[in-house]
Amino acid sequence: MVSLRGWASFPAELPAFDPDSAPPTPHELFLDWLTEAGEHVLAPHAVTLSTVDADGTPDARVVILKDVGPSGWAIATSSESPKGRQLAKTPHAALTFFWPGRGRQVRLRGPVTPAAPDVSAADFLARPPASRVEAFIGRQSQVLDDPAELTAAAREAERWVDENPGTAPDTWTRYLIAPVEVEFWQASHDRRHLRLRYRGVDDTWVRERLWP
Template sequence: MTARDQLSPAAALLGRASGPGEAPSPAWREQPGSPGPLVLRWLREAADAGVAALQAATLATVDEEGAPDARVLVLRDVSPDGAAWSFATDSGSTKGRQLAARPAAALTLHWPEQARQVRVRGEVAAGTRDDAAAEFRTRSPAARIAAHTGHQSEPLASDQAYRQAAEAARRLVAADPDAVPPGHTVYTLHAREVEFWQGAPDRFHQRLHYHRTADGWDARRLWP
């Protein structure tokens, strides 16, 4: 019996050989002075290539005991220099409470179709109510209803309780489409590090790491 024969069903599935996607080449023709131009270029190339869930990002925070926590959310914006990364959530949610206690986070974008990954780390700041209102107006009716349904991360007693809250939210949005939930907050992750990872079928992966300094950005290649 081989070692692979002894793998659990899950380990066997996870261990299947799979290509890292169709890697655009070259990963970067140059190293811009800030990560922003490369972020915008990769976003544009991903959009042109029809990458699914282009805006889906994994946000990692820590809880009151210092244990890591992570979830996928929607990345809303990136500043032209790549220094500010914006997302929105309810301040009363688990991640909202964690950010209030420890305002630092890591954020990851992963586009397997292009074998690309972008990693960001830094401090997080909450925006104003005007910021929240402006962002909320860009949302679809369904997204507004979901936000008004509320109770994010709280225990759910029954499906009926959820349906009733959702119906109340639908009526509220129909009556006042621009009403913003009290806890709706736009957060900005102010990056101190931005890293670009480009996979390759021959596993000659490439990494470009930006570190923010008092004088700007320091860029360097990293070993895969």
């Protein structure tokens, strides 16, 4: 068995965080942290999306955050993908951002709502060409028996996108996670990590310090 004890968890220098000076809403603090992370780490908008399947078994994968604001955090995917089907059956999810190079983590969870078709279509059409082609290929997570089938499907999808540049698939869906809780975690080398939780109560946010 390989020992993992010798690997460093965080850099020698960690950013400062004063929970007492945090803004009144979690999306404001998140945007501050996201901007700061973007100056130091690759893909700070990559996030682990956690859902549950039909049997209640947890499932997780990394996706890209589309937007964030007072109403919530937005992601997008095909409604026919495993995560899309899981969200249709159980419209609740958790998001986890982890920036080890900054010793920071943000966790949130809450109900999920699909956007209006025109909003989802606009999201799709803003994607890079290769990403639009990938979405039209479809069959995400199905068993691939022959890689040649993927090559042929990709060529057909490329042709379709070239001929229909303003068309989005009906299945493409933008989802909004409206959190009921958002936690900000700042590592500390003395292991007295700083944790600040925003908890939604009666249309406002209550800020609470948590034990490490």
